[in-house]
Amino acid sequence: MKPMLRTCIALTVSAAFCGQALAQSAMTAVGDGEGEVRIVAWPGYIERGETDKAYDWVSEFETATGCKVSVKTAATSDEMVTLMNQGGFDLVTASGDASLRLVAGKKVQPVNTSLIPSFAKVDSRLQDAPWYTVGGEHYGVPYQWGPNVLLYSTEVFKEAPTSWGVVFEPQDLPDGKPNQGRVQAYDGAIYIADAANYLMTKKPELGIKNPYELNEEQYAAVLELLKGQRALVGRYWHDAAVQVDDFKTEGVVASSSWPFQVNTLLADKRPVASTIPAEGATGWADTTMLATDAAHPNCAYKWMEHSLSPKVQGDVAAWFGSVPVVPDACKASDLLGAEGCATNGFENFDKIKFWRTPTAQCEAGTCVPYSRWVSDYIAVMGG
16 A cells, blocks of 8 residues: 555544544453354355355364354445444454444444564555555455456356446347346445446546545536436345346346355355456455454454464455455465466456445545535435
């Protein structure tokens, strides 16, 4: 992450946090485990071999530490924030559009990275990333990262689509049929950034430089695009399993998606593929964050150390289709394989516009805040 970008985002966050004290001081020692750890996670992030016996990075941890792992999956960042606000969890694998909200809301606490020896092995591009580092404090440790891909049917598209326009603009697809009712969009306000990313290339006269920093004119144009897309969308997806079924049985042929759904469909030998179109893509860099009121902090610290093991990192990346945050993982997992990091996009880091929460005070001046994104996107989906 470039120093100038870190500084700019830090200033943005500081403005957003004006008048708020940050969370408590980090722990100074890790003691005996409390017997369990409770985690809010994205689907596919915490596996114990129940779906495929080869993918299990929980059982060994439980045996070694005595900390029983329980997981609550969340389909969107907003759901993660809600669950953490309700309490009862120790850790959350938060994306950049949730992480700083959790810090500002005092729902997570600083992490003492000196108590997590494997933090030293984390990719240098992520060690001080602005979506979890505030005021010099690390509010968690990186977990995985990757792009939001365009998932498509290879029966309809004999060649990979070159533009996100196939899901944003009315058009006939290569099979001669309209895209109306055959495409999907993400059921989350952060998807507004995907539309903004598309318009950065489609309408350069708007002057959009950052899809998370939109002035009123730019924001209005993005909403107009999304309102038009509403007539095309058969379903707004947020449940990864439901989207997989939609590609199997509901005639969906193109959508924004995660590598997880792509891998799941390919494992079932379905005719799909994925691509990052010419306009680039938004993406996520997820952080394992420790709840302010964590009931099992020692087990939580033990899990964070375990989560950065090169083999665990590689196995997670192989299962989810993501990129490990520990480069050593690229050679430590038989499941990921020698070319897994390259396949999953290790070299695409600088091409991805990583999720972060839009704020009123931004580098560009005054921008439309996330609260507006939420209410307006609900209205768009409601028609």
